[in-house]
Amino acid sequence: MTIFTSTFPDLPVRAQSITERVFEGLDNRPDEVVLTDGPTGRSMTAQDFTDAVKSLAGGLASAGFGAGKTVALMAPNIPEYCVVFHAVAWGGGTITTLNPSYTATEVAQQLQDAGADVLITVPDFLDTAREGAGDLPVIAIGSGDYTALFGDPIPEQVPVDLDDFTVVLPYSSGTTGLPKGVMLSHRNLVVNVDQTIVAADFQKGETTAAFLPFFHIYGMTVLMNVHLAGGGALVTMPRFDLPLFLQISQDHRCPRMWVVPPVALALAKHPLVDDYDLSALREVFIAAAPSGPGLSDAIARRLHCTALQGYGMTELSPVSHVVPRKAPRLGAAGMLVPDTSARIVDIETGADRGPDEEGELWIKGPQVMQGYLGRPDATAGTITADGWLRTGDIARIDEDGYMFVTDRLKELIKVKGFQVAPAELEATLVAMDGITDAAVVGKPDDEAGELPVAFVVVGDPAPPEAAIMDHIARQLATYKQLHAVHVVDEIPKSASGKILRRLLRDRVSG
Numbered sequence: 001m002t003i004f005t006s007t008f009p010d011l012p013v014r015a016q017s018i019t020e021r022v023f024e025g026l027d028n029r030p031d032e033v034v035l036t037d038g039p040t041g042r043s044m045t046a047q048d049f050t051d052a053v054k055s056l057a058g059g060l061a062s063a064g065f066g067a068g069k070t071v072a073l074m075a076p077n078i079p080e081y082c083v084v085f086h087a088v089a090w091g092g093g094t095i096t097t098l099n100p101s102y103t104a105t106e107v108a109q110q111l112q113d114a115g116a117d118v119l120i121t122v123p124d125f126l127d128t129a130r131e132g133a134g135d136l137p138v139i140a141i142g143s144g145d146y147t148a149l150f151g152d153p154i155p156e157q158v159p160v161d162l163d164d165f166t167v168v169l170p171y172s173s174g175t176t177g178l179p180k181g182v183m184l185s186h187r188n189l190v191v192n193v194d195q196t197i198v199a200a201d202f203q204k205g206e207t208t209a210a211f212l213p214f215f216h217i218y219g220m221t222v223l224m225n226v227h228l229a230g231g232g233a234l235v236t237m238p239r240f241d242l243p244l245f246l247q248i249s250q251d252h253r254c255p256r257m258w259v260v261p262p263v264a265l266a267l268a269k270h271p272l273v274d275d276y277d278l279s280a281l282r283e284v285f286i287a288a289a290p291s292g293p294g295l296s297d298a299i300a301r302r303l304h305c306t307a308l309q310g311y312g313m314t315e316l317s318p319v320s321h322v323v324p325r326k327a328p329r330l331g332a333a334g335m336l337v338p339d340t341s342a343r344i345v346d347i348e349t350g351a352d353r354g355p356d357e358e359g360e361l362w363i364k365g366p367q368v369m370q371g372y373l374g375r376p377d378a379t380a381g382t383i384t385a386d387g388w389l390r391t392g393d394i395a396r397i398d399e400d401g402y403m404f405v406t407d408r409l410k411e412l413i414k415v416k417g418f419q420v421a422p423a424e425l426e427a428t429l430v431a432m433d434g435i436t437d438a439a440v441v442g443k444p445d446d447e448a449g450e451l452p453v454a455f456v457v458v459g460d461p462a463p464p465e466a467a468i469m470d471h472i473a474r475q476l477a478t479y480k481q482l483h484a485v486h487v488v489d490e491i492p493k494s495a496s497g498k499i500l501r502r503l504l505r506d507r508v509s510g
Contacts, residue, residue, distance in 0.1 A: 001343070002352040004397050008338035011194050017157045018167060018189040018225060019053065019090045025229035026050055034228060035079035036235045038209065038248050044079050049228075051153070056087035059151030065118050067092030067158050070169070072116040072136075073215070074098035074107065074125060076238035080141045081214050082224055084120055089167050089186070092158030096169040096181065097215035099418075100125055101477040107132025114169050114181055114373065120146070162186040169373060170217050172314035173412055173421035181373030182217075182314045192221055192317035192367040195337040197230045199322040200285070200310075204231030206255055209248035211237040211263075217318040218288050218417070222258055242266055246276040253280035260288045260417035261295065262447050264307070268298035281305045283325055287312065288417030293331035310334050311403065315382065315389060317367040321403050332402040333395070340365035343388065344397055347409060353396075360409055361395040362388040413442035413450045415479045420452055425472070425480060429456060432471045434463040437491045443483065451483040458487055 014021065026034065030047035037043070044052070060066050071088045073095055075081050088095045096114040098107060100121075111119065111133060119138045121129040129138045139145045160167070166183040173179050196202065200222075208227065212219035227234050235248045240263065249257065259267070264286045267273055284299050287310040296307035306325050311333040312318035320342070321334025336342055343352055344359040353359040368389045371379035383389050394407035413420040422440040429438035437457040442450030456468070463471075465485045472482050 002354050004336065004342040004344075004401060006336035006338050006340050007401060008198060008336075011191070011198065011338050014190055014194070015162065016190055017089060017160065017162065017186045018193070019086045020157050021190045021193060022086060022225060022228045023050060025231050029231070032233070034233045035082060036233070037079055038235045038237045038244055042079070044083075049079075049083065052083045052150070053086045053090055054153035054155065055150045056083060057091035057154045057158075059149040060087060060093070061091050061154065061158075062151045063149060065093065067160075069117045070094045070096055070115050072096050072098055072111055072114065072119040074100050074102070074119060074121045074129060075141060075215075076100050076122065077210055077212075077214050077219070077236040078122070078141070078238060079236060081236075082228070082234075084141070085168075085214070085220075085224070090157055091154060092160050092165075094166050094169060096171075097220065099213070099215055099477060101479065102128070102132070103475060103477060104128050104131035105475050106477060108134065110171060110179075110181075111136060160186065162190075164370075166370060166373075168220070170215070170220070170314050172217075173419050173423070177378065177411075177423050178421055178427070179419075179424065180375050180378055183370040183373055184317055185370055188317045188367055188369065189221065189225065191339070191365075192319055193225050193229050195339065195365075195367065196222055196226050196319045196322070199319070199324070199335075199337040200226075201325055202226060202230045202232070203255070206230070206232040207235065207252045208232070208254050208256055208258060209237060209245050209252070210234040210258075211240045211245060212258055212260070212288075216288075216418070217314040218258075218260075218312070221318060222287075242270065242272060246273065246278070249278055249281065250276045255280055256283045256285060257281065258285050258287075261286060261449055262416045264295055264299060265447060268295055268302060273302070278303055283308060285310060288414075296330060311405065313391060315369045316363060316365075317369070320363050320365065320367070323402070329400075329402045331404060333405045334403055335401050336403075337365075340367070342397065342403070344395060345390075347394070355399045356396055358394055358396045358406055361391045361393050361403070361405075363391060364388050413440070413452055415442075415450055415452070416448050418479045420450075420480050422452075425452060425454065425476070425482070428472060428475050429454060429468070432463065432468065434459050434461060435468070439491045440482075452480065453484045453486070454482050455486045455488050455491060457490060462487070 026046035033043045034046045035044040119133045123140045167186050168184045169181040171179040172182050210223045214224050284307045299307040308323040311321035323334045341364045343362040346359045392409045395405045397403045411422050425440040426438045435456050439455045443453045445451045
């Protein structure tokens with residue numbers, strides 16, 4: 001067996017919850033501002049944040065939403081998001097994070113699957129939240145009901161099993177199929193915070209513009225938890241806005257930007273960038289979807305900084321690879337973070353491959369998820385009996401340990417860094433009157449990375465393309481929308497899913 005190992009020293013094992021780890025990074029700086037709302041400028045010091053977390057944890061417990069309960073959180077990036085997240089964790093509960101752009105149908109599906117007991121949202125999303133929540137209580141941040149939740153503080157972490165208790169349930173499609181609840185423990189989150197701090201050379205005092213959504217594992221770990229635990233600060237953005245992003249980066253002298261490829265493209269090409277002083281910037285870190293070496297090189301030349309990539313997935317909490325700033329390699333997706341191993345496995349034979357040979361990337365480490373909620377079959381299909389996580393990505397690792405993603409075995413479509421599961425779109429399509437079969441693939445797009453395109457078999461009468469588009473628009477979030485519909489006589493069933501999707505992708509790309 002050929003196993004690639006990290007070049008970093010092993011990390012010490014911490015007996016901490018994720019909130020205890022965050023508090024450790026706040027305790028020696030009580031008066032420092034650690035959270036600022038970008039659009040309004042209102043802020044929270046480390047002491048403000050700690051006090052609010054403990055008080056909200058106490059109030060949630062008194063209201064019956066404490067230890068052992070599951071709290072759903074559907075909100076944009078605002079300081080209160082961090083408070084709610086850590087109050088639930090501090091109180092011994094589980095958080096399931098929802099995309100604020102979800103439709104009521106999608107909200108209902110996740111709440112039911114996660115077994116949520118209450119939904120916390122913001123006023124702008126109340127109508128959708130209430131429609132999706134059904135009989136579940138819904139509380140809006142900033143409302144009187146929310147203020148009333150703050151109670152007598154819980155002074156210490158409510159005891160939980162750090163390895164076995166699921167503290168957060170983000171949703172991911174994994175390598176195939178519909179979105180599934182990814183069970184992550186306190187240990188998973190704490191370990192990955194420390195792994196990222198070391199591998200990314202995170203420095204105390206770093207402030208960044210936090211537009212990457214906290215409901216997504218990238219924003220949750222690398223922004224919210226790394227910055228607070230690592231001695232940094234965040235200026236939150238409820239949605240991406242290029243002028244505000246650049247203004248925050250200039251005014252706060254941000255040394256690092258955490259971005260996705262579409263934002264990286266704007267940094268490389270948009271004329272507005274030249275109007276801002278970004279001289280404090282030393283690194284642009286690109287993740288969540290592949291980006292070519294040409295983009296990294298263009299950013300580096302324009303902004304006089306280093307542009308690096310990283311690799312991860314929700315099932316890895318999420319980081320497994322980071323390109324080191326001191327030794328960048330163009331086109332590389334990263335090197336293994338501490339306490340992490342990798343294999344490259346031949347997809348046909350299952351044999352291990354050596355340096356510079358392609359195969360499926362497998363990962364093992366303490367950041368590997370507990371499994372998929374209520375889906376032992378999917379868990380067994382993703383994590384081997386001896387603990388290796390099959391990523392569904394085709395990669396190679398060179399002699400120096402740099403990993404390069406070369407293809408994708410999994411069916412996922414990545415739209416601006418967000419996962420779109422073809423199975424979810426296909427199920428929604430065939431539920432429509434007049435459609436008897438469907439297949440959805442990703443069409444390459446310079447700005448978004450990929451865009452969903454459908455191939456459908458229709459009945460008589462056949463629904464018009466506009467009606468099909470409208471059906472999807474009413475059921476699914478904006479980033480899951482179809483960008484073209486092709487009517488075909490049949491969807492081949494003899495080809496494997498990978499071959500079928502490659503054939504269809506070739507058709508839309510050609």
